[in-house]
Amino acid sequence: MMRSRTSAIVMFVYLLFLLIPIYWLVNMSLKTNEEITSTFSIIPNTLTFGNYITILTDPAWYNGYINSMIYVAMNTVISITVALPAAYAFSRYTFMGDKHLFFWLLTNRMAPPAVFALPFFQLYSSIGLFDTHIAVALAHCLFNVPLAVWILEGFMRGVPKEMDETAYIDGYSFGRFFIRIFMPLVASGIGVAAFFCFMFSWVELLLSRTLTAVNAKSIAATMTRTVSASGMDWGVLAAAGVLTIVPGALVIYFVRNYIAKGFALGRV
Amino acid sequence: MEKTQNNKAWFLVLPVLVIVAFSAVIPLMTVVNYSVNDTFGDNAFFWNGLDWFVEIVTSERMHSALGRQVLFSGIILAIEVPLGIFVALNMPKKGFWASFCLVLMALPLLIPFNVVGTIWQIFGRVDIGLLGHGLAAMGVDYNYTNNALDAWITIIVMDVWHWTSLVSLLCYAGLQSIPQAYYQAAKIDQASRWSVFRFIELPKMSGVLLIAVLLRFMDSFMIYTEPFVLTGGGPGNSTTFLSIDLVKMAIGQFDLGPAAAFSIMYFLVILLVCWVFFTVMTTLDNAETK
Numbered sequence: 160m161m162r163s164r165t166s167a168i169v170m171f172v173y174l175l176f177l178l179i180p181i182y183w184l185v186n187m188s189l190k191t192n193e194e195i196t197s198t199f200s201i202i203p204n205t206l207t208f209g210n211y212i213t214i215l216t217d218p219a220w221y222n223g224y225i226n227s228m229i230y231v232a233m234n235t236v237i238s239i240t241v242a243l244p245a246a247y248a249f250s251r252y253t254f255m256g257d258k259h260l261f262f263w264l265l266t267n268r269m270a271p272p273a274v275f276a277l278p279f280f281q282l283y284s285s286i287g288l289f290d291t292h293i294a295v296a297l298a299h300c301l302f303n304v305p306l307a308v309w310i311l312e313g314f315m316r317g318v319p320k321e322m323d324e325t326a327y328i329d330g331y332s333f334g335r336f337f338i339r340i341f342m343p344l345v346a347s348g349i350g351v352a353a354f355f356c357f358m359f360s361w362v363e364l365l366l367s368r369t370l371t372a373v374n375a376k377s378i379a380a381t382m383t384r385t386v387s388a389s390g391m392d393w394g395v396l397a398a399a400g401v402l403t404i405v406p407g408a409l410v411i412y413f414v415r416n417y418i419a420k421g422f423a424l425g426r427v
Numbered sequence: 428m429e430k431t432q433n434n435k436a437w438f439l440v441l442p443v444l445v446i447v448a449f450s451a452v453i454p455l456m457t458v459v460n461y462s463v464n465d466t467f468g469d470n471a472f473f474w475n476g477l478d479w480f481v482e483i484v485t486s487e488r489m490h491s492a493l494g495r496q497v498l499f500s501g502i503i504l505a506i507e508v509p510l511g512i513f514v515a516l517n518m519p520k521k522g523f524w525a526s527f528c529l530v531l532m533a534l535p536l537l538i539p540f541n542v543v544g545t546i547w548q549i550f551g552r553v554d555i556g557l558l559g560h561g562l563a564a565m566g567v568d569y570n571y572t573n574n575a576l577d578a579w580i581t582i583i584v585m586d587v588w589h590w591t592s593l594v595s596l597l598c599y600a601g602l603q604s605i606p607q608a609y610y611q612a613a614k615i616d617q618a619s620r621w622s623v624f625r626f627i628e629l630p631k632m633s634g635v636l637l638i639a640v641l642l643r644f645m646d647s648f649m650i651y652t653e654p655f656v657l658t659g660g661g662p663g664n665s666t667t668f669l670s671i672d673l674v675k676m677a678i679g680q681f682d683l684g685p686a687a688a689f690s691i692m693y694f695l696v697i698l699l700v701c702w703v704f705f706t707v708m709t710t711l712d713n714a715e716t717k
Binding site for chain 1: 517
């Protein structure tokens with residue numbers, strides 16, 4: 160019993176370390192700016208929701224959230240759609256250059272966005288996609304598609320090949336087998352891959368900031384620009400930060416039973 | 428699994444190939460193009476050979492940024508990997524508390540990078556932050572905005588806060604796959620806690636641990652947003668890592684040639700490390716299946 164008690168203490172300390180900075184952000188978001196700069200308090204003296212009201216009523220702010228949601232959703236759909244057949248190919252067949260192709264895909268996951276920021280800007284400007292949601296969604300495919308292929312391949316390897324063969328003998332065509340039988344089998348893998356695409360697209364700043372100006376400006380970009388423009392509006396900044404955590408927290412809650420397996424990318 | 432040899436599988440890979448080629452190869456070619464040309468504006472380019480590469484390789488600025496970057500990634504791995512394993516070993520195995528811990532631990536991973544920077548800015552500032560204010564109250568002279576060492580410590584603690592959970596969750600997934608029988612056998616053999624870890628848990632975690640080290644190395648090697656928001660690369664140049672320096676050069680000063688040469692070498696370093704990891708990983712995979 161001694162051991163489980165020390166474990167509990169370790170976990171308590173670690174979770175406390177994770178939560179205190181988040182608590183401080185929430186605390187700040189519920190204070191007025193005068194209180195933030197004049198007094199130092201662990202809990203707000205006068206509770207105010209003014210900062211949140213500012214964000215939810217000002218189009219410049221809430222459009223940031225809508226834009227981010229749109230391109231994250233687009234990116235997730237595109238990434239999963241193209242990754243599914245590719246992951247199936249990698250998990251079932253050997254073909255010319257498959258190992259090199261897989262490695263090349265992997266390197267794109269590791270490519271620093273800083274290298275791509277400027278060329279992306281020029282590429283999407285020249286084809287007239289600058290400042291659209293689809294531009295950001297496509298740009299994020301750079302690292303999300305390889306990741307999705309990688310995760311899905313791990314899950315698909317776990318499905319025995321006899322499954323495919325039996326279906327073909329039963330007269331299923333490839334397309335029908337894939338959609339009706341195979342996809343439900345790797346549903347948890349698809350969920351996990353979608354979770355990761357959502358995650359990396361949602362948290363990315365550099366590319367989404369470079370590729371948007373007004374119409375598709377992401378919430379992350381809105382936040383950095385407001386910092387430089389208005390100086391010290393800490394309350395609103397903190398409230399915006401809290402609101403960016405909410406979608407992530409919701410997604411985690413829904414996939415909580417798959418998280419552990421998902422983080423291993425089906426490779427345990 | 429025994430795989431079938433079939434070159435028609437290329438058709439299944441085609442969509443991925445098109446989309447990734449569009450967003451990877453075309454921009455990369457642009458970069459290569461810039462790296463060997465010079466321009467005076469107006470889209471007029473002049474062949475410049477390898478001059479930019481020579482300039483970057485011999486420049487003091489690149490050397491110091493690379494040095495800081497390697498040091499940073501080294502410290503990050505040295506702290507986060509052992510700490511992540513340690514936390515994973517102490518996580519509850521099942522039940523309500525296991526999900527509780529999982530959800531809370533995954534939380535920092537889904538916070539946008541710039542918000543992570545903002546959180547630590549608000550948390551660390553001496554005038555309004557709990558950490559800064561608390562340390563000042565205890566008489567510690569701490570100010571991350573004008574002391575290089577404090578800035579480094581803050582960024583490292585921030586990164587540990589942000590990413591240790593990833594290592595933990597990966598290791599936790601590895602630990603979950605160990606059958607109870609292994610532990611019972613160890614108990615009968617009266618194995619010490621250390622040998623259980625060394626001979627049962629560590630080998631079972633090695634696969635996922637490799638992924639964790641790879642992801643952590645890569646992501647810390649191209650870290651941009653968090654230090655940019657927190658310190659902006661300062662004080663002075665003390666926290667200007669490779670990506671920050673690159674963006675400054677490319678978008679701030681619009682020095683396309685040197686920035687492109689810089690990008691290519693940056694990418695080659697990453698490619699090299701990636702290849703080493705990939706080789707080790709496939710060798711391990713093959714050893715397991717045999």
